[in-house]
Amino acid sequence: MPQQALTGKRVAILATDGVEQVELVQPRAAVEDAGATTALLSLESGEIQAMNHDVEKGDTFTVDRPVAEAAVDDFDALLLPGGTTNPDKLRQDPAAVAFVKEFAATGKPIGVICHGPWTLVEADAVRGRTLTSYPSLRTDIRNAGGTVLDQEVVTDNGLVSSRNPADLPAFCAKIVEEFAEGRH
Numbered sequence: 085m086p087q088q089a090l091t092g093k094r095v096a097i098l099a100t101d102g103v104e105q106v107e108l109v110q111p112r113a114a115v116e117d118a119g120a121t122t123a124l125l126s127l128e129s130g131e132i133q134a135m136n137h138d139v140e141k142g143d144t145f146t147v148d149r150p151v152a153e154a155a156v157d158d159f160d161a162l163l164l165p166g167g168t169t170n171p172d173k174l175r176q177d178p179a180a181v182a183f184v185k186e187f188a189a190t191g192k193p194i195g196v197i198c199h200g201p202w203t204l205v206e207a208d209a210v211r212g213r214t215l216t217s218y219p220s221l222r223t224d225i226r227n228a229g230g231t232v233l234d235q236e237v238v239t240d241n242g243l244v245s246s247r248n249p250a251d252l253p254a255f256c257a258k259i260v261e262e263f264a265e266g267r268h
Contacts, residue, residue, distance in 0.1 A: 089264040091119035096159040096187075098151060098180060098203070100126045102169030105134035105142035106249050107197050111163055114256035115263060123148040123159070127177050138168045152179035156186045161263040166198025166218065166248075175206035185209060191267045193242040195259035197252070201225055201245065214238060215245035242268030 095115050099108055112122050126132050126147040134142035162184070164171070174180040180203065188194065188209035196204060201217045202224065204210050211229030216238045225232050237246045237254040244262050246255035262268075 088119035089260060090115055093120045093160040093263060094158060095120045095122045095161045095163055095263065096125050096154065097122055097163045097165070098125045098174065098183065099132060099145075099165050099167075099170055100173045100180075101133045102138070102167045102173065103132060103134050103145075103165050104138070104167035104170070104198060104249065105136055106252065107165035107167065107200075108134060108145065110252045111165065111195060111197070111256050111259060114260055115161075115163070118260045118264070120161075120263065122163075123154075125149060125151040125154050125183070127151065127173065127180065135167055135169075150179070151177070151183050154183060156183065156190060156192075159187075159192070160266065161192055161259075162187045162194045163259070164194065164196040164200035164203055166196075166200045168199050171199045171202035174203045181207050191242065193244065193259070193262045193265065193268065195244045195255065195262070197246045197255055198248050205230075213243055214240040215243060216247050217245060218248055 131144040185207035198218045205228045214231040222232045236251045
């Protein structure tokens, strides 16, 4: 994959308070290093509080715009990091769920890791798809019509998923590849 495989691509990162810091920082760096521009979308303006292992506060990150003010057409790919409370809050927000649902319907690539699939489940975007996740979400994914594999990284027609932070090297490499391919 060429170093600047994502030049000209815009990647939306949807996260809120409780996001697992490493699952935000490493994938963001991977796509930016490949030439993409990223925008951090959240439930509100201001900053979000990242966490380390759901127990220790990490850094804060400046929100580029509220998801309610974002347009799917402005982005080429979507990244959904995990952390337990991050996707739990996102899946309760109508604007976040609508954005993810609309994004999934476009066929543009999506990268999701750890607890991130909870937002996809709420958006009815896993039906008929194969993915992986943190173990505690697997029943939710199956109940929503998805197929779950226990693998480091799973790719299904532009949907890239991984289980946890230990999978980040494989996840980051695969999202760059799939985001470069574009719409599936």
